[in-house]
Amino acid sequence: MNRTPVVLVVDDEPNGFxxxxxxxxxxxxxxxxxxxxDEALTQLDAIKPDVILLDVMMPDKDGIETCREIKANSAWASIPVIMVTALNAKEDLARxxxxxxxxxxxxxxxxxELQARVRSLLRIKQQYDALKDTLQLREDMSSMMVHDLRTPVTxxxxxxxxxxxxALLPEQHQERLKLVYRAGQQLSSMINELLLLAKLEAGSLLLNYSEIDLNVLVTxxxxxxxxxxxxxxxxLDVQLPxxxxxxxxxxNLLHRLMDNLLSNAIKFSPQNSTVTLTVEYLPHATHNGQVRMQAKIHVADQGPGIKADLRPYIFNKFEIGEAMHNVPQIGLGLTFCKLVVEAHGGSIYVQDNSPQGAVFTVEL
Incomplete structure (x- = not known):
């Protein structure tokens, strides 16, 4: 059943509405x-408009600042905004x-003109919503399939x-069985990580906070x-404070984060090289003027490194950078790391390791 489109008009003059x-x-x-x-920003979640007609010239917070705040919020950014203005200078329209x-x-x-512009943006909004629903359905089905894989793997x-x-089988068969068991463990770990990834992306994973000694965890x-x-x-070189x-x-999430970073570093490192894991604490000023200790975790390898033009995308889902021969790459590990770090309010980034390789840094 099609929903009646909702139009929100924001104007300090009731006559304009x-x-x-x-x-x-x-x-x-x-x-x-x-x-x-200000009232528009307060009411957006309740009204759920399909298009916003926003007057530019308003006291206190004008339409341009209001529009900027709407578009800065990921939950509202897809709502089309039509600015209604008496200004006609190109500079004003550019703003x-x-x-x-x-x-x-x-x-x-x-x-x-008004009817045509509103209809046009409503068509775009409806197409966006339909695509979003399709993608969400695909994500839900993928999560269900991954969840159902746990039973046969178990x-x-x-x-x-x-x-x-x-120990009833001959030694040769025992070795093959060990390979099956290890492969099953790897598959089980991948399934659990995919499920955690889905929850992190949906914002539905509740973090189980506790006091953690990074020295113990890293060891x-x-x-x-x-x-x-x-x-x-x-x-493996470890440098701890x-x-x-x-x-x-x-x-659990921090453990998996380090697992991913260390596994990647080993996977992409040549023989007879060194992977270094470093932990350091630095004083960090908070927004209220207090000082707390910030933890930094560095994982450095001596592999091929990551080209500068790939670094903005390396944490995206299914992004593998450059494919390497005999190195399995799915492109989910770094996405998982990024979501874990962001769920903790931190950041993760990659830099060059001198003279060769990459350094992944986590700030918490």
């Missing part, structure tokens, strides 16, 4: 009116467009683990990768 409503009434829209930019306005109409408002893991414990993570690093002839410092974070 009266005129616009009269001109658009034959179109059958639902109308809402607010007299100021409207720079603020994010989708269109503008001059006063006195012409009925035919069966494979339990079955192979029981056979390994019983644990390094020990889990020692065997893999030795098999690849890679040396004096003990006693702690940060507040989700231990």
């Amino acid at each position: 009266t005129v616009i409503r009269a001109l658009l009434k034959p179109e059958g829209y639902e109308f809402f009116y607010v007299p100021s930019g 409207c467009l720079d603020a994010g306005a989708d269109d503008f109409i001059s006063k006195p408002v012409n009925r035919v 069966t494979i893991l339990l079955g192979s683990q029981m056979l390994l414990m019983q 644990t993570v390094i020990s889990e990768f020692q065997e893999l690093a030795q098999a690849r002839k890679i040396y 004096q003990s006693g410092q702690q940060i507040t974070a989700d231990l």
Whole structure:
């Protein structure tokens, strides 16, 4: 069932709303009116407009600043905004467009022009909403499929683990069974990470905060990768500060974050090279003037590095940078890291490692 389009008019002069409503009434829209930019920003979530007609010249917060704040909010940015203005200088119209306005109409408002511009932007908004719904459906179906994969993978893991414990098979078959078990563990880890990724993207994952000693966590993570690093002839160098410092974070997510960064560093490192994991604490001034300790985690490798033109995209989903022979790349690990860091209010970025390689830095 099609919903009646909602038009929000923002104008400090009630007569302006009266005129616009009269001109658009034959179109059958639902109308809402607010007299100021501040009130518009307060009411947007409740009104849920399909298009906004925004007067430029208003006291306190003018239409340009109001438009800029609307477009800066990811939840509202897709709402088309038509600036209604008596200004006609090109510089003024450019300011409207720079603020994010989708269109503008001059006063006195012409009925035919107003109806045509509103219809045009409503068509674009409807197409956007339809595409958004389609993408959301695809994401939901993908998450359901990934969730359903857990049952058969769990069966494979339990079955192979029981056979390994019983040791009934010949040694040659035992080795093959170990390969099956390790592959099942990797697949299970990927499934769990995809589910966590979906929750992080949806903002529905509740973080389980606790006080974490990064020295203890890093020591644990390094020990889990020692065997893999030795098999690849890679040396793991750990540089930790004096003990006693702690940060507040989700231990499980932070552990997985380090797993991803360290796994990537080892995967892309040549033999007889070094991967360095460094932790440091720096004083950081908060917005209220207080000082707290900021944790920085650096993971540096001596691999091929990441080209400067790829760095803005390397944290995007399914972005693998440059494909490498015999190196499996899915393009979800760094996306997961970025979402984990942002969920904690931190940042992650990549720089060159001198003389060769890349350094990923996490700030929490």
